[in-house]
Amino acid sequence: MQDHLDILSRAVDHWTNKDRPVSSAITAPELEKILNVSLSEKGCSPEELERAIHDYLNYSPDVSRPDFFKLLYSGVNTPALLGDWITSLTNATMHTYQVGPVSTLMELELIRQWNQLIGFQDGEGVMVSGGSQANLIGMMLARHHAVPDSKTKGLQGKTLVAYVSDQAHYSNQRSVNVLGIGTDNLVAVESDQEGRIKPSALEAEIEKSLAQGHIPFYIGLTAGTTVLGAYDPVKPCSEIAKKHNIWVHIDGAWGAPVLFSEKHRHLIADCHLVDSFAWDAHKLMNVPLTAAVVLVNHTGALRACTSGGGGEYLFHQDANAQYNLGERSIQCGRRADALKVWLSWKAIGNQGFAKKIDYLQDIKTRCVEMVQQNDSFEMLAPAAYLNVLFRYVPKTSMSEDEIGELNKAICKTMVAEGGAYIDYANYKGKYGIRLILANEQITPEHLEKLLNECERYGNQFDDA
Ligand SMILES: Cc1ncc(COP(=O)(O)O)c(C=O)c1O
Incomplete structure (x- = not known):
C-alpha cells in the first residue's frame, strides 16, 4: 500500500x-x-x-484551470476531492445501511438540504450516476403515475407522450428509449428566442396528442439548458400540467445551484410546484464525477416505482430497514457519492456556494459587456446563466455557413495552438463560440485575453 x-x-x-x-x-x-x-x-x-x-x-x-471553458464544470473542489479518495479507500456500497452507515446518513441529510432549497414539502430522493439517470428516473416516476400497472404489465398498447423543449438535453431521448415510450413519442416543443419552452406551444402539442387518443404523461422542463443556460418558465407549464394531470420534472443538472443564491434563485421561481427534480453536484458544485441526485415531491414514490424483483436476500426487515436506500434506487452496487458532496458542503456551507454563483454571474455580466462593446462580436442570445454564446462577425461578406465555419475554426485553432479550451455550438441554426464560466478563478483579465485571441484568429481567417 x-x-x-x-x-x-x-x-x-x-x-x-x-x-x-x-x-x-x-x-x-x-x-x-x-x-x-x-x-x-x-x-x-x-x-x-x-x-x-x-x-x-x-x-x-x-479541467481545473480558468482557461478551460468547454464543459459545465471547471476548477477544483479540494474537500470533495479528498472525499472521493476516502470513498475509494472504504469502497462502501449504498444499497443497505449496514455497508454504508455514515454515507447513508450523509446522503439523507444532503437530500433534506436539496429538498429544502427547492421547497419540496414532501420531499425524498436518491443519489444517482448523473443528470441522465436523474432524468430517466423522473420519467419512470411519471410513467408509473400515469399508468401504475406499467411496472408489471408494460404499456399494453398505450401510447404515452413526453414533452421537453427543443433545447432540452439529449438524455431525454435515452429515457424514452429505455422506458419503452419510443423516441417518436418525445415531443420537442418550440422554444422562444431566449431558448425557453413556449407554454402556448406546449399546450398545443398536448391537445394534439389528446386528439390522437394518446396519453400525455411527462413534461420535462430545463433549468439551465446545455447550450444556452436558459430557464424554462415553471408556473405556466405546471398550470398546464395540472389541468391534464401530467407529471412535471425539472432538469436542473446544470442550473439548479442558483437556488443557493438569494440574488439569482428567481431564475427557477416556483420550482416547488413540480413533481421531481434533477441536480448534478458534479457540474457547477465541482464535486468529482459522479455526484447527482433525483429529488421527488412525493414521499414513497421512488420505492413504489423501483422496488421489487427478489431483493429480499439483501434488504432485511430489521431496525435499519427504513435506511436502506437501495430500495428506492435502480442500482444495486452504488458508490458512496454522498461523502464528497457532504464534505465540500460542510466545508463552505450554503454561503460558499452562493458566493460562487454570485461571483460567476458577475463575471458573466462582464463577459457579455466585453462582447457587446466589441464590433467584431455579437451575442447569439441573452445569457441568463453562465453560458455565453457569441460569435465573431466577419467584415467581409460571408454566407451563414461560412460564418459558422469561421467560428468553428477559431475554436479548433485556439485549442490546437495550446490556447484556452473553448468549443462551438449551434443555436437555432447559427454556430457560435460557447463559453462556460464555471470556474471561480476566472478573472476579467482571463476574459480579455480570451476575447483578444478570438478576435485575432477571427481577423486572420477573415483576411485569408
Ligand atoms: C441540462 C442537462 N441535463 C442533463 C445532463 C446530463 O447530465 P450527466 O452528464 O450528469 O448525465 C446534462 C449534461 O451536460 C445537461 O447539460
Whole structure:
C-alpha cells in the first residue's frame, strides 16, 4: 500500500506543478501510436505503472484551470476531492445501511438540504450516476403515475407522450428509449428566442396528442439548458400540467445551484410546484464525477416505482430497514457519492456556494459587456446563466455557413495552438463560440485575453 501511496503523492505533484497547455489537441490515432495501452499475460513493475500514470496525466485536459471553458464544470473542489479518495479507500456500497452507515446518513441529510432549497414539502430522493439517470428516473416516476400497472404489465398498447423543449438535453431521448415510450413519442416543443419552452406551444402539442387518443404523461422542463443556460418558465407549464394531470420534472443538472443564491434563485421561481427534480453536484458544485441526485415531491414514490424483483436476500426487515436506500434506487452496487458532496458542503456551507454563483454571474455580466462593446462580436442570445454564446462577425461578406465555419475554426485553432479550451455550438441554426464560466478563478483579465485571441484568429481567417 505505501508504494502506491508514494506513487499517488508524486502523481499529485506532477499534475499540479506542470507547465503545459490546458489540453493536448492530439488525435486518437496519433495517441494510439505514442502510447502502449496493451495488456498482457504477465504483470509489470511499479515503475511501469507509474510511467503509465504520468502518461495518463500528461494527455488529460486540465479541467481545473480558468482557461478551460468547454464543459459545465471547471476548477477544483479540494474537500470533495479528498472525499472521493476516502470513498475509494472504504469502497462502501449504498444499497443497505449496514455497508454504508455514515454515507447513508450523509446522503439523507444532503437530500433534506436539496429538498429544502427547492421547497419540496414532501420531499425524498436518491443519489444517482448523473443528470441522465436523474432524468430517466423522473420519467419512470411519471410513467408509473400515469399508468401504475406499467411496472408489471408494460404499456399494453398505450401510447404515452413526453414533452421537453427543443433545447432540452439529449438524455431525454435515452429515457424514452429505455422506458419503452419510443423516441417518436418525445415531443420537442418550440422554444422562444431566449431558448425557453413556449407554454402556448406546449399546450398545443398536448391537445394534439389528446386528439390522437394518446396519453400525455411527462413534461420535462430545463433549468439551465446545455447550450444556452436558459430557464424554462415553471408556473405556466405546471398550470398546464395540472389541468391534464401530467407529471412535471425539472432538469436542473446544470442550473439548479442558483437556488443557493438569494440574488439569482428567481431564475427557477416556483420550482416547488413540480413533481421531481434533477441536480448534478458534479457540474457547477465541482464535486468529482459522479455526484447527482433525483429529488421527488412525493414521499414513497421512488420505492413504489423501483422496488421489487427478489431483493429480499439483501434488504432485511430489521431496525435499519427504513435506511436502506437501495430500495428506492435502480442500482444495486452504488458508490458512496454522498461523502464528497457532504464534505465540500460542510466545508463552505450554503454561503460558499452562493458566493460562487454570485461571483460567476458577475463575471458573466462582464463577459457579455466585453462582447457587446466589441464590433467584431455579437451575442447569439441573452445569457441568463453562465453560458455565453457569441460569435465573431466577419467584415467581409460571408454566407451563414461560412460564418459558422469561421467560428468553428477559431475554436479548433485556439485549442490546437495550446490556447484556452473553448468549443462551438449551434443555436437555432447559427454556430457560435460557447463559453462556460464555471470556474471561480476566472478573472476579467482571463476574459480579455480570451476575447483578444478570438478576435485575432477571427481577423486572420477573415483576411485569408
Ligand atoms: C441540462 C442537462 N441535463 C442533463 C445532463 C446530463 O447530465 P450527466 O452528464 O450528469 O448525465 C446534462 C449534461 O451536460 C445537461 O447539460
